[in-house]
Amino acid sequence: MKRAGLFRALFWKSERMANQSGQPSFQARQDQRIEELEFVVTHLQKTVEDLNTALLLQQRKIDILCRQLEQAKSDVRSMLGSDTSPRSLADEKPPHY
Numbered sequence: 001m002k003r004a005g006l007f008r009a010l011f012w013k014s015e016r017m018a019n020q021s022g023q024p025s026f027q028a029r030q031d032q033r034i035e036e037l038e039f040v041v042t043h044l045q046k047t048v049e050d051l052n053t054a055l056l057l058q059q060r061k062i063d064i065l066c067r068q069l070e071q072a073k074s075d076v077r078s079m080l081g082s083d084t085s086p087r088s089l090a091d092e093k094p095p096h097y
Contacts, residue, residue: 024032
């Protein structure tokens with residue numbers, strides 16, 4: 001109990017001294033710091049929203065590209081025909097024949 005009272009007395013004494021010396025009071029410094037923190041939080045919230053939007057757009061593009069890739073694979077398979085077994089190079093004629 002005595003420590004808390006001592007702390008409070010020292011705190012209020014330093015508060016009065018700060019006010020007399022022309023320095024901003026403790027409450028004014030705290031208010032300013034809170035405003036700065038609120039500004040930072042607001043900025044971070046906007047940044048998170050922007051990043052979320054960018055992430056959603058990128059995911060949509062990735063989904064489209066994956067579908068296009070699967071379609072291209074399907075088209076290549078259909079062009080090769082149903083015989084997709086590997087061929088021996090010995091069985092093929094060279095291009096100059």
